[in-house]
Amino acid sequence: MSNRCDTVLAVFRQIEPVIILQQLASALFDTALQMVVKDRCANATDTGTDIxxxxxxxxxxxxxxxxxxxxxxxxxxxxALLLARLGDRGWRKVPIVTPLIGYLLSRLTLLLVIVLHGPLQAMWAGAALHGLAGGFCSYWAGVMALVSLGSTAKDRSKVMMRVELLYGTAGLVGSLVSGHLFQLYSSIGQGTVLVSVSTLLYLVCLVYSLLLLQVKQVPDKEESCGLMGNGTGDVPAAPPPGGSNKVNLALLFAGGVLYDVAVGGAMEILVTFEMKEPLNWNATQVGYGNAAGFVIFLTSFLGVMVMSRCVSDVTLILIGMLSFGFGIYFMAFVTATYMFYLARSLMLFALIPMPTIRSLLSQQVQGSSYGITLISLQVAFKVASLAYTPAYTKIYQSSLDWFPGFIFTLSSVITVLGTIPISMVGCRLIQRRRYERIQGD
Structure with a gap:
């Protein structure tokens, strides 16, 4: 009996329950915000202009x-940079717990907007509170740092993909029920029940992280051996010559940023595109549409499990990028709900690139630098978004009259460009393996 209790307690001290609770709450909030924005903007613009x-x-x-x-x-x-520095100095839970406080305050802001019939712009203050606490940038980098510490270099890609699977499954469940919860009647305002449940889940997640989450580090003799050369788990026996790790790091950053621009920009516009005729979705359809996005976590996980046995990590990244590129190109021509799901089905492996890139990056540094390396990648994404968010928005607005889906074709092109630096990493790895074989002989 004592052994069973110890086993159960060990499970509850891991990072996985935090990921599930946080993503369930986030999926509920996303649907709520999308519907509140639609309702407020509809009321604000129905009284007519020349357009x-x-x-x-x-x-x-x-x-x-x-x-x-x-x-x-x-x-x-x-x-996020300050929190990552604290994490690398031994305070591993700080980059996770602090953003959860920001999440909780942000969700409370939306609840107040609904209950008090406040202006929609108050959500900008909620977003600022969320960001000042580190936001998703710090939270996800902190999660990945814990995952990296708790896994060996050989298994890290699969472990990170398993974390993505849990994240996606929780998002799938939350999205499926979110539309129905939004429509539950409340005398205070529509969406109150949905946002209240989301806020409560964040509170539970925060308390759980403070009291139960435990940091665990697995000794890894291979972690200083550099980048894995293939998908079978072979690890170079010596550090690569000529400082090639730095070049590989730069190429992986470049490929990751280009892919993030393509995916992030397209997904930001998609939440608005779904509310446009001829789709014009209601809350239930929005929840199902978000759930379709989370199904990709499952298919990407299965793809890694199957394909990693016969192809390299670099090839996995390229397959995932091309999967998204084809799917988002098809999305440009969507005019009915069934076509939306067809476009989503083409993105089966779109979630493979990012965790695989993070895995490769983590193998270039010592465990004490996981946090700062992974947060640097997240910060690079944030800096890029400062350019692509307004650019995508203005391009979408200017193309509404002649081709609303043009923005998705642009994302497809950027995705193809992102495959170039990743392909260069693959070529460099082949050359390095040949060099090592010669040295070994």
Whole structure:
């Protein structure tokens, strides 16, 4: 009996329950915010201008999201770097717990906006609180640092993909129920129940992280051996010559940033595109659409499990990038709900690149630098978003009359460009393996 209790307690001290609780709460919040923005922007633009009501509504929504996303991405940069530094000095839970406080305050802000019928712009203050606490930038880097510490270099790609699977599964469940919860009647205001549940889950997640989460480090003799050369887990026997690690780091950063621009920009516009005719989704359809995005976590995980046995990590990244590129190109021509799901089905492996890139990056540094390395990648994403968020928004608004899906074709092109530095990493790894064989002989 004592052994069983110890086993259960050990499970509850791991990072996985935090990931599940946080993502369940986040999925509920995303649907709530999307529907509140739609309702407020519809009320604000129905009283007429020279342009069509539909276009004015789309521009009001995209303008709100542009400001909201910029605040969310700009404010965490410095706090996330400071939190990562604390994490690398031994305070591993700080980069996770602090952002959860920001999440809780942000969700409370939306609840107050609904209950008190406050202005939608108050959500910008909530986004600022979220960002100043480190935001997702710090939270996810902190999670990945703990995962890296708790896994060997050989198994790290699979472990990180398993974490992504849990994240996606929780998001899938949360999205499926979110639309139904939003429509539950409340005398205070529609969406109150949904946001209240989301806020409560964040509170539970915060308390759990403070009291139960435990940092565990697995000794890894291979971690200083450099980048894995192939998908079978072979690890170089010596550090690569000529400082090639730095070049590989730069190439992986470049490929990751380009892919993040393509995915991040497209997904930001997609939440507005779903509210446009001919789709014009309600809360339930929004929840199901978000759930379709989280199914990709499952298919990406299965893809890694199957394909990692026969292809390299670099090839996995390229497969994932091309999967997203084809899917988002098809999204440009979506005019009905069933076509949306067809486009999503083409993105089966779109979640493979990022965890695999993080895994490769983590193998270039010592365990004491995991936090700062991974947070540097997240900060690079945030800096890039300061350019692509307003650019995508303005391009989308200017193309509403002639081709609303043009922005998705642009993402497809950027995805293809992102495959170039990743392919260069693959070529360098082949050359290095040949060098090592010669040295071994």
């Amino acid at each position: 069509s009501t539909e276009d004015s509504r789309q521009k009001a929504m995209s303008d709100f999201y542009m400001t909201y996303n910029l605040i969310t991405k700009l404010t965490p940069i410095l706090p």
